[in-house]
Amino acid sequence: MGLSAAGTLGGAFRPATARYTAVEFAADAVFVANETLRQVQEPDAATGDPVAGFTPIGYSGTVGLLRAANGATLANLPLLPNAGGNISGIELDPASNSLFVFGNFSSLNGAAASRLARLDATTLALDASFVVTLPVPPFAVHADGIGGLWLAGGFNTVNGQPCVAPARVLVAGNGALDPAFSCVRTPLGPGELTFAGDALYAVQSSTIRRYRRIDGGASDPDWLVTALQTGSYGLRGRGAGLFVIGSCTQLSGMQRRSIATLPLVERLFANGFE
Numbered sequence: 001m002g003l004s005a006a007g008t009l010g011g012a013f014r015p016a017t018a019r020y021t022a023v024e025f026a027a028d029a030v031f032v033a034n035e036t037l038r039q040v041q042e043p044d045a046a047t048g049d050p051v052a053g054f055t056p057i058g059y060s061g062t063v064g065l066l067r068a069a070n071g072a073t074l075a076n077l078p079l080l081p082n083a084g085g086n087i088s089g090i091e092l093d094p095a096s097n098s099l100f101v102f103g104n105f106s107s108l109n110g111a112a113a114s115r116l117a118r119l120d121a122t123t124l125a126l127d128a129s130f131v132v133t134l135p136v137p138p139f140a141v142h143a144d145g146i147g148g149l150w151l152a153g154g155f156n157t158v159n160g161q162p163c164v165a166p167a168r169v170l171v172a173g174n175g176a177l178d179p180a181f182s183c184v185r186t187p188l189g190p191g192e193l194t195f196a197g198d199a200l201y202a203v204q205s206s207t208i209r210r211y212r213r214i215d216g217g218a219s220d221p222d223w224l225v226t227a228l229q230t231g232s233y234g235l236r237g238r239g240a241g242l243f244v245i246g247s248c249t250q251l252s253g254m255q256r257r258s259i260a261t262l263p264l265v266e267r268l269f270a271n272g273f274e
Contacts, residue, residue, distance in 0.1 A: 012046055012047055014047065014048045015032070015043045015048030015049075016048070018034045018035070018036035018037065019034075019035040019036050020032050020033060020034055020035065021033045021035045022066045023066065024066035029042055029045065029051070030042065030043055030045050031066055032066075033059075033066060034056075037056070038058060038059055039056035039057060039058055039059070040056060040057040040059065040066070041054070041056045042054040085103060085104045085105030085106055085107075086103045086104050086105060087101050087102070087103040087105060088102060088103035088104070088137065089101070089102050089103065089140070089141065090102075091141045091142060091143050091149075092121060092143065093121075093143035093145065093149070093171060094121075094145070095143075095145045095146070095147070095171075096143075096147075096171045096172070097120060097121045097122060098118050098119070098120070098121055098127075098143070098171060099118070099119040099120070099121040099124070100116065100117070100118055100119075100141055100143065100149060101116075101117050101119060102115060102116045102117075102137060102138050102141050103115070103137055104137045108126055109126065111126050111128065113126060114133070114134075115132075115134050115136070115137045115138065116132045116134060116137075116138060116141065116151075116175075117130070118130035118171075118175075129174050130171075130174050130175050131174065131175050132151075132158065132159065132169055132175035133157075133158070133159045133160060134151075134153070134155050134157075134158060135155050135156065135157055136153060136154055136155050137153065138151045138152060138153040138155070139152045139153040139154065139165075139191065139192075140152040140153070140191070140192050140193045141193070142193040142194060142195050142200070143171070143195075144168075144195040144200070145195070147170060147171055147172055148168045148169070148170065148171065148178060148213070149168070149169050149170075149171055149175075150166050150167070150168050150193050150195065150200050151165060151166065151167045151168075151169065152165040152166055152191055152192070152193050152202060152204075153165055155167075156187065158177055158183065159175070159176065159177060161177060162184050163177065163183035163184060164183055164184075164185060164186075164187040165183070165187075165191075165202070165204075166183065166193060166200055166202050166211055167181075167183040168181040168183070168200075168213065178213070180213060180216065181211075181213050181216065181217050182216055182217030183217060184217075185217060185218075191203035191204045192234055192235045193235065194235040194242070196242060198212055198213075198214070199211060199212045199220070199223075200212075201235055201242055202235075203235060207224060207225060208224070208225035208235070208242075208244065209223075209224060210223040210224075225244075
């Protein structure tokens with residue numbers, strides 16, 4: 001379906017009835033994973049009709065994520081034919097031309113790679129110099145476009161050092177922890193991440209918290225969403241808003257059902273006030 005900025009349903013956008021499991025925007029175009037036909041398709045952004053000239057890409061299994069990279073659209077199918085385990089997600093960093101893959105694997109194309117790896121986004125060649133040592137696979141990974149890769153998950157060490165999520169590693173530092181952002185704090189658990197403006201937003205248990213690198217690792221006390229219902233939530237920063245998608249009926253006591261947008265540039269729910 002199509003939603004306007006005001007939250008109203010777009011009446012003209014009507015793609016063919018099917019089960020769609022992922023969507024991505026690239027070069028002013030929309031791409032979807034049609035689970036019914038097992039195809040990556042490009043529907044017209046205004047009508048939902050198939051775009052002439054785009055050949056649907058068939059796949060097997062289920063595609064739960066699409067990412068745009070260098071004009072192409074990638075799916076989280078096994079990107080390499082010989083992955084020694086499961087790839088659960090991918091993250092593109094155009095600033096460093098990097099494609100990060102994460103999951104429960106121990107090798108990629110016969111080369112040792114554990115749980116998180118960096119590939120060249122153009123050639124898909126493995127960068128053996130980028131090494132992040134984690135005791136468990138990350139739950140979510142997000143590139144901030146300014147040299148950092150943020151990690152969420154149930155880990156308690158990163159590269160052998162005490163560290164809980166969210167953590168920031170340096171892309172140019174071959175996966176070293178960012179010394180300006182401390183991840184030695186009370187564990188808050190795994191959750192989804194997104195980066196918007198100058199801050200990282202993380203779903204953790206029943207809250208959404210904001211972390212800024214300039215705060216040195218402490219969460220921002222003036223930006224907090226509480227009382228999320230138990231469940232899985234997605235986050236997406238876009239413009240001056242943060243989109244929250246999940247099985248909620250309210251956020252911090254305010255009625256919000258399934259999808260909500262929250263402001264990024266003002267105090268949010270601090271001391272009970274919005």
